[in-house]
Amino acid sequence: MKYSKLKTMKTVKLLALLFVANLAFVSCSSDDDGHDDHDHDHEEELITTVIYTLYHGNDIVTLTFQDLDGPGGADGTYDVSGPLAANTTYSGTTALLNETENPAEDITEEVEHEGDEHEFFYVSSLDDITISKLDQDEDGNPVGIETSLTTGDAGTGSLTIILKHEPNKPNNGTPDDAGGSTDVEVTFPITVQ
Template identity: 50%
Template sequence: MKKVLRTTTALMMTAVLFVSCDNDDDNPDIINPEELITTVELTLTNDNDATDIVVLEAFDEDGEEGPIAPVVRQNGALTANATYSGMVRFLDSSDPADVEDITIEVRAEADEHEVFYVTDVAGVAIAKNDVDGGGNPLGLDTTVTTGAAGSGNFTIVLRHEPTKPNDGTLTGAGGESDIEVTFPLTVQ
């Protein structure tokens, strides 16, 4: 009787372990389809002047490299020697009647994502203000500081499954880019 009870207890414990260790990432039968990202929108609001709002927006109708080039625009210049609070959004606006905010999923799966910002505009610095569950930078919420007047490029990259922690560079992060877009940026 003791042997049967021990065997039954061992089988029950094994069943509990299988149920408690189930992880969608390890289960090849559960498919998490890659989302279509057609729009990247970074809104920058001057911390000292709430009317000074600059929006960088890119819309790629087909959401991928290829036949239709993205439309990129900046609605104004950043002010020199200023600090801006930034929020980036990733959208699937392929159906204008049903725009999906992919940012919600990026935030929910923060441990699998990180947003990177790269610029060659002298004096512009970007700090990531939000973190994932492990305390690693996420990058949906940022602070952008400007120096002297100048212009150049400003690139936003949403990286999927980067190494965390990493050195803060695209090269050091690894993973794959879900989307990468470069904007012309002016500071005046």
């Protein structure tokens, strides 16, 4: 079992080479795209705010949900500016905002842009409230950013606004039938008087 010096040298050289190669490799890879601070990593696609604005002449009712620190942290807040009038037709507009950005980012535009992949649903526990969607995506299916809301008799209940991502379109108008995954689901207490 004799080994020539040459072979030992070869081994040592090869080991050294590998080691250096590793070091170079390692140091390169830890320098590339990483290491800047993540302070710019705002929640880019976060939706912090849902505003449903209902107009009937000078009568304006806004339903606002706001959760500025996103999931976790402080709970979201619901704010309804006032009661709806009975047997009245309102025109409604829904806006989605990311208020962690400055100025606030309007997510509604993205939804409108990708209308065929999104749809809003409006469900009320008050049976005689009817809501129809006025806008359409490129395939002629409803999107639901623009709506018309008609109230019936007086009463109190809730109004739920749901935004589905990748729903079945067309569907029978219910969120269950639409499937997809839920991007927004907020429930407001409402009063009709």
